[in-house]
Every structure is written in C-alpha cells, then in structure tokens.
Amino acid sequence: MNGPHASGSHVVIVGGGLASVRTAQALRDLGHRGRVSLVSEEPDEPYDRPPLSKEYLLGTRGAADIRLADPDEYARRDIELLLGRAVAGMDLRTRTLTFADGGEIGYERLVVATGARPRRLPDLPESGRVHYLRTAADSRRLAGVLTDGARVAVIGAGFIGLEVACAARLRGCRVTVVEAAAQPMAPIIGAEPAAWLRRWHSGRGLEFRCGTTVEKSEERPGGRLLWLGDGTVVEADVVVVGVGVVRDTAWLAAAGLETHHGLVCDETGRTSAADVFGAGDIVCRHTAGRCRPTGHWTAASDSAAKVAAALLGVPPPDLGEDGFFWSDQADLRLQFVGAAPPTATATVVSGDFDSGKFVVHYTEGDRLTGVFAANAPRDFLRGRLALRAIRPAIDEVRT
Ligand SMILES: Cc1cc2nc3c(=O)[nH]c(=O)nc-3n(C[C@H](O)[C@H](O)[C@H](O)COP(=O)(O)OP(=O)(O)OC[C@H]3O[C@@H](n4cnc5c(N)ncnc54)[C@H](O)[C@@H]3O)c2cc1C
Structure with a gap:
C-alpha cells in the first residue's frame, strides 16, 4: 500500500499527547532525517495524562514534572512543535491538512494521534x-x-x-x-x-x-x-x-478514511489510505470480527513505536498488545492485563483480598485469560509473562 519508506520525507503528526511525542522520538531514534512536525490544538507543551487524576490533581507534581520530553529535546532533535493549532480537515489527494483557524500544512506521511475526549x-x-x-x-x-x-x-x-x-x-x-x-x-x-x-x-x-x-x-x-x-x-x-471516551472521527471520515469507534488501523498502524497512519487512543483495530479501540497508556506508547517502524520500513518492535493498564487509587496500585470474560473463573493465586495485596488469575478451562493484581507488582509480572507466552489465545478471548 505504501511506497518506499519515509526516511527523508516530511512527517506530520497530528496530536499533542503521548502517542505523538513517542512517534516523533522513535522516528529520530530510528534515524529519520526528514522534517517532523507535531501539531497540537493544546497550547501547552505535550504532557503525560495519568498524573492528571493522581499527583497533578493533588498538587504533589507540577507542570514541569509531567512533561513528555525536556523542553530542549524538540529543538535538539529537530521536532517542530506547532502548538495551539487544531486540525479541522484534510485532503488525501493533495496531502494537505487545514487548520481550524485558517491556513494549511502539507505532508508526505501523516500520523493521526488525536486521542479521545470524555x-x-x-x-x-x-x-x-x-x-x-x-x-x-x-x-x-x-x-x-x-x-x-x-x-x-x-x-x-x-x-x-x-x-x-x-x-x-x-x-x-x-x-x-x-x-x-x-x-x-x-x-x-x-x-x-x-x-x-x-x-x-x-x-x-x-x-x-x-x-x-x-x-x-x-x-x-x-x-x-x-x-x-x-x-x-x-x-x-x-x-x-468519568463515563468513558469518544473519538473525533468526523473529519477523518469526511476525508475518506475508514473509521468506526476510532480510526481503523491494522496491527502496524496503517489506515485505509496510503501514507496515513494512526497511533494511540484514536485508533481501533478490527481483528477476528471485533473492534478493539486503544485506551491505555502502554498501548498508546507501543502503537507509536510500531508506526515509526512502519513509516521507515524497518521491522516492527515485538510489542504484542496485551491490554495492560495500571491504576493508582490512594494506597492501591492496581494492575490488569489480558481479559476477564464473564465466563472466566477468578482465583486468588497469591495473597488475599483482606490484606489488599494479592494476584487474581482468570481462567477458562485451564487456559489463563487475564491477571489482576493489587499491590503485588512482582507476582503480577510473573502472570503477565505467562500470558505473553500464550498471546494468540489472549487475542481470541479479548472483547
Ligand atoms: C486523567 C487520565 C488518567 C489516566 N490514567 C491512566 C493510568 O493510570 N493508566 C493507563 O494505562 N492509562 C491512563 N490514562 C490513559 C492514557 O493517558 C491515554 O491512553 C494516553 O494519554 C493516550 O495518548 P494519545 O496520545 O493517544 O492521546 P491524548 O493523550 O489524548 O493526546 C491527544 C492529543 O491530540 C490533541 N488533538 C485532538 N484533536 C486534535 C486536532 N484535531 N488537531 C490538533 N490536535 C488535536 C489533543 O488535544 C491532545 O493533545 C489516563 C488518561 C487520563 C485522561
């Protein structure tokens, strides 16, 4: 679908979050020599979102502590930041993006990483x-x-x-x-x-x-x-x-890209159009007849690494999507991976509920489908690795 790789071309990344910054960084890490422009509707330099409901909300971490990159990294690595610019439309034929406040920017390769909204x-x-x-x-x-x-x-x-x-x-x-x-x-x-x-x-x-x-x-x-x-x-x-998210797909669909709950992408982040890729929360993948939207930090970061590799025509990093996320709730560090379908049996395999320190394995028959842990990172990791060893099976049971 895509022509020769993009090692010298102008890559425009729309979005100012984790997936955008990681895509730009990975492009430079992989030796991309062409222009990289990151366009964000937010006026702030890109920052990390998980602290917004945790330390940043409580005031124990400030704006400088949640930046996704040091301020000088963008200049040092020649990543052009266009902040406070919302993209409102695009033309796939002329490879042009239109800003909501007027003006345009052309691209040779485009990465859509516009995330989601509440x-x-x-x-x-x-x-x-x-x-x-x-x-x-x-x-x-x-x-x-x-x-x-x-x-x-x-x-x-x-x-x-x-x-x-x-x-x-x-x-x-x-x-x-x-x-x-x-x-x-x-x-x-x-x-x-x-x-x-x-x-x-x-x-x-x-x-x-x-x-x-x-x-x-x-x-x-x-x-x-x-x-x-x-x-x-x-x-x-x-x-x-806090009742979930929606993804702005209207402007993408209007341009002719395939959309559903999000921007439909394959495993490597390719969309239905040549030279247009998707990374992070805006993406949904359609496999085995199911729509799987991206919605967590690790998946967003991993998808950026895959898109950068696909853009440059190098082999994708071995980062299987396993549905991992964490959540810090006061004195609890919760971690989850895989799936817990209603038909699965949940068994506490270490610790106990009362202590608030335990690991639960979800199984269907004798097949492990997911792992959930509270304040037990080491045992959680063991379960996560066991799941990774049977990754195709996880994919079948994810909804
Ligand atoms: C409060 C909060 C807490 C979270 N905590 C956790 C956690 O504990 N664990 C976990 O695994 N995950 C957590 N997440 C989820 C994680 O932060 C997201 O998965 C991740 O931020 C997704 O990154 P992204 O770059 O795809 O999207 P976003 O971070 O949403 O970034 C998208 C960017 O694109 C910009 N944009 C959108 N449309 C346009 C446009 N048309 N033109 C220009 N720019 C545009 C947006 O303004 C935004 O800057 C949390 C999310 C939130 C909101």
Whole structure:
C-alpha cells in the first residue's frame, strides 16, 4: 500500500499527547532525517495524562514534572512543535491538512494521534460545578474545587472516576460514587474482585451507589441535585463525570478514511489510505470480527513505536498488545492485563483480598485469560509473562 519508506520525507503528526511525542522520538531514534512536525490544538507543551487524576490533581507534581520530553529535546532533535493549532480537515489527494483557524500544512506521511475526549452526559453540561477530565487545564480547575468538606459526586466508577474519588477523599471531601454496573470496575475485573474493591474503598470513606444511573439533574443555589434511578437523590457541590471516551472521527471520515469507534488501523498502524497512519487512543483495530479501540497508556506508547517502524520500513518492535493498564487509587496500585470474560473463573493465586495485596488469575478451562493484581507488582509480572507466552489465545478471548 505504501511506497518506499519515509526516511527523508516530511512527517506530520497530528496530536499533542503521548502517542505523538513517542512517534516523533522513535522516528529520530530510528534515524529519520526528514522534517517532523507535531501539531497540537493544546497550547501547552505535550504532557503525560495519568498524573492528571493522581499527583497533578493533588498538587504533589507540577507542570514541569509531567512533561513528555525536556523542553530542549524538540529543538535538539529537530521536532517542530506547532502548538495551539487544531486540525479541522484534510485532503488525501493533495496531502494537505487545514487548520481550524485558517491556513494549511502539507505532508508526505501523516500520523493521526488525536486521542479521545470524555463522553459527555447531555444532562450534565460542563459548568462551575460539573467537571470532565482529560487535560491539564481540566485537572487544575478540578483541583481548585476539591476543598475540605466539599460534597463530591463522581459519576462512573472506572479507573479515572475511582482515582478522582480517592484524590477527593485525600483532600477531605465527602465523596459519593455513582456506577451503573453492580460493582466498581466490574465489567473489567469481574464480579468478585470488584466486590472487594468496593469494600476496600468503602472502608476508606467512599460511598457507593451502584447498579444505578443519573436520571435527572438540576442546578440549585445550594448545589447540584442528581436524581438516581434507584429513587435516591445526591446533592453535590462538585460533580465529576468519568463515563468513558469518544473519538473525533468526523473529519477523518469526511476525508475518506475508514473509521468506526476510532480510526481503523491494522496491527502496524496503517489506515485505509496510503501514507496515513494512526497511533494511540484514536485508533481501533478490527481483528477476528471485533473492534478493539486503544485506551491505555502502554498501548498508546507501543502503537507509536510500531508506526515509526512502519513509516521507515524497518521491522516492527515485538510489542504484542496485551491490554495492560495500571491504576493508582490512594494506597492501591492496581494492575490488569489480558481479559476477564464473564465466563472466566477468578482465583486468588497469591495473597488475599483482606490484606489488599494479592494476584487474581482468570481462567477458562485451564487456559489463563487475564491477571489482576493489587499491590503485588512482582507476582503480577510473573502472570503477565505467562500470558505473553500464550498471546494468540489472549487475542481470541479479548472483547
Ligand atoms: C486523567 C487520565 C488518567 C489516566 N490514567 C491512566 C493510568 O493510570 N493508566 C493507563 O494505562 N492509562 C491512563 N490514562 C490513559 C492514557 O493517558 C491515554 O491512553 C494516553 O494519554 C493516550 O495518548 P494519545 O496520545 O493517544 O492521546 P491524548 O493523550 O489524548 O493526546 C491527544 C492529543 O491530540 C490533541 N488533538 C485532538 N484533536 C486534535 C486536532 N484535531 N488537531 C490538533 N490536535 C488535536 C489533543 O488535544 C491532545 O493533545 C489516563 C488518561 C487520563 C485522561
């Protein structure tokens, strides 16, 4: 599909996050001599997102600590930064990108690494009280309202929601977590580990309303009222919504690229168009009839390394996608890899739930499908390596 490799060509990378910076760095590491331009709609130099719901939110790490590269690295490695420029459209035929504020930039090879945005709830538009979290600016705004005694409602008990809930508790807030599933993170880690997670956090002051959703919401002078499907009402000074992400695909589809939940790419990051690649959270891969969107840090970083290799025509690094992610929730370091399908059996293979230090293996028959650990990084790694040894089998069971 692609012509000769791109060792001297102008590569434009759209996006200012992890996948963009890692692609640019990997291109230079692999000896790319041509121009590299990184275009981001954000005004800030690229930064890492995981701290936004953890140390940055709590103020224990500042802007300088979460940069994805030293400020002088871009100049030293001849990576051109175009900040505060949103790309609004593209023409595949003329290989031109159009900026939202006017003007154009041409490319010879294009990498789309535009990430994802929080899914918005129509009844909870962003306001002084209602927060969504994706950017450093979002995190700073939220930090400003997580004050001692504030009533905080977190909608969605996925990993970002729980991290924010823990940070709010550490700030002395009174926190209620509303979750549609029967237990926090249950769709990912399965019923029994999720029931443990709820007990753990309840013991540290989080209040849960699970198996229900927000049906109606209203701003009142004294707070935001949330009417839940279970008939209860939550009144909050601060509402944080963490109910997943959406990917901006309209401008990519309009240009003629194949899109679905994200930009459809193959294993190496190639899209349906010659000379256009995708990296990071914007990507979804379609294999074995399933759509697999990218959504975690390690997968985003690995996909960038693969795209750089594909651009330069060198063999891809051996980085199988195994669905790994971590989440730091107050005194818990959670790690997960593989899959925990509803049909799998979850068995604690080391430690125990009560101590908050354990490893769970998920199995179907005698086949390992996933590993989940709390505060047990070494044993987790052992399980992860065991999974890696049977990687094709993991791919079959991932949803
Ligand atoms: C608060 C938070 C905490 C997280 N914690 C963890 C964690 O603990 N563990 C884990 O595994 N993962 C975590 N993640 C996920 C991880 O950070 C993401 O997977 C990763 O950031 C994806 O990188 P990316 O470069 O693909 O996308 P992003 O980081 O989203 O970067 C995309 C960039 O593209 C820019 N952009 C978008 N559209 C355009 C356009 N049209 N023109 C120009 N620029 C554009 C965006 O503004 C942004 O700068 C967390 C994410 C968040 C938000």
